[in-house]
Amino acid sequence: MQRLAMDLRLLSRELSLYLEHQVRVGFFGSGVGLSLILGFSVAYACYYLSSIAKKPQLVTGGESFSRFLQDHCPVVTETYYPTVWCWESRGQTLLRPFITSKPLVQYRNELIKTADGGQISLDWFDNDNSTCYMDASTRPTILLLPGLTGTSKESYILHMIHLSEELGYRCVVFNNRGVAGENLLTPRTYCCANTEDLETVIHHVHSLYPSAPFLAAGVSMGGMLLLNYLGKIGPKTPLMAAATFSVGWNTFACSESLEKPLNWLLFNYYLTTCLQSSVNKHRHMFVKQVDMDHVMKAKSIREFDKRFTSVMFGYRTIDDYYTDASPNRRLKSVGIPVLCLNSVDDVFSPSHAIPIETAKQNPNVALVLTSYGGHIGFLEGIWPRQSTYMDRVFKQFVQAMVEHGHELSNM
Numbered sequence: 001m002q003r004l005a006m007d008l009r010l011l012s013r014e015l016s017l018y019l020e021h022q023v024r025v026g027f028f029g030s031g032v033g034l035s036l037i038l039g040f041s042v043a044y045a046c047y048y049l050s051s052i053a054k055k056p057q058l059v060t061g062g063e064s065f066s067r068f069l070q071d072h073c074p075v076v077t078e079t080y081y082p083t084v085w086c087w088e089s090r091g092q093t094l095l096r097p098f099i100t101s102k103p104l105v106q107y108r109n110e111l112i113k114t115a116d117g118g119q120i121s122l123d124w125f126d127n128d129n130s131t132c133y134m135d136a137s138t139r140p141t142i143l144l145l146p147g148l149t150g151t152s153k154e155s156y157i158l159h160m161i162h163l164s165e166e167l168g169y170r171c172v173v174f175n176n177r178g179v180a181g182e183n184l185l186t187p188r189t190y191c192c193a194n195t196e197d198l199e200t201v202i203h204h205v206h207s208l209y210p211s212a213p214f215l216a217a218g219v220s221m222g223g224m225l226l227l228n229y230l231g232k233i234g235p236k237t238p239l240m241a242a243a244t245f246s247v248g249w250n251t252f253a254c255s256e257s258l259e260k261p262l263n264w265l266l267f268n269y270y271l272t273t274c275l276q277s278s279v280n281k282h283r284h285m286f287v288k289q290v291d292m293d294h295v296m297k298a299k300s301i302r303e304f305d306k307r308f309t310s311v312m313f314g315y316r317t318i319d320d321y322y323t324d325a326s327p328n329r330r331l332k333s334v335g336i337p338v339l340c341l342n343s344v345d346d347v348f349s350p351s352h353a354i355p356i357e358t359a360k361q362n363p364n365v366a367l368v369l370t371s372y373g374g375h376i377g378f379l380e381g382i383w384p385r386q387s388t389y390m391d392r393v394f395k396q397f398v399q400a401m402v403e404h405g406h407e408l409s410n411m
Helices: 002-022 032-052 063-072 089-099 155-167 196-208 221-233 251-258 261-280 301-312 318-325 327-333 389-404 406-410
Strands: 057-060 108-113 119-125 141-145 170-175 214-219 241-245 338-343 365-370
Touching: 057 063, 063 365, 063 389, 063 406, 089 155, 089 261, 108 196, 119 155, 119 196, 141 155, 141 196, 141 221, 155 170, 155 214, 155 389, 170 196, 196 214, 196 221, 214 221, 214 389, 221 241, 221 327, 221 338, 241 389, 251 261, 251 301, 251 318, 261 301, 301 318, 338 389
Parallel strands: 141 170, 141 214, 214 241, 241 338, 338 365
Antiparallel strands: 057 365, 108 119, 119 170
């Protein structure tokens, strides 16, 4: 890398001299303007290549899982090149929803009942045109869990489905209660600490296709919910593997980071209003349990959780809820292969709270930590409309587990 930077600086100096003496472009009557632009560009390229573009840190609890990923999921060991004009955490986070495309996906909706009389909305992409897995009974199934207020319409979910379609897989999106347009039948929503609805969905999907390889992928809060489920249930799950992206490992640390002034302005307040809007649609269902007027005055996610979520799920205090919601405390009990992608510059999930030492103690866990990428960002390329680094990790990992997962049991 030092040799490359030296070569680029030498090239910049030589081209600048040439432009100054040979080129006349009308910028101050000489080529000085172009030489300055070129010099700045080369200097920026040197900085980008030496300080921004880096290989991710791969942390695994066992040599077998590490070798498996290097052989079948090589993207986790390759240099990640963030978009050159937008590599900073907040920029990546804010830009992705607006700049990435939204592949067209035709869903089949299914409403399933829960033990408490509620209902859950599932959006299926059956992929009946799959040429790789024409038998629906054995077609690999990927369960997708969106983020805090997300649904099956999020761009990151649509991209995962598009990539799964290319592989010939079937997908089903688990929409949390009350967020996808369905009626709320009971006075209950969702939180990442309570895994009952996820257990219901996993049991339902597996009962439909018991012979199909079954995997799950969770994004942000969806990943937290997935990890809490896996930590509670251990190896006794029909899932053969799972992946998580931009998980908040320690809810206290996440809340503290998001309450910093700039982060509150850019993210916290907006997400709080989204949560308020989501529950206000079903206001009549909650008036006997919580003070909805007080809930609607919350100015942060923590205030919302204190006034609504922790009360809804019977926690004595907000601290009790946040302790139970943090997946870092259950990572040691995960009993199937799990890959977790995080960026260490993610303001939603501070790097100091990533459970690196805990991951090293579980042979089923692999952390992939990039230096940049933000929260559900991971943009790459000059104009990142299509695939992101996160998408490539998802595709390679699920394909590796479906096609070569048996190798892990033999290592």
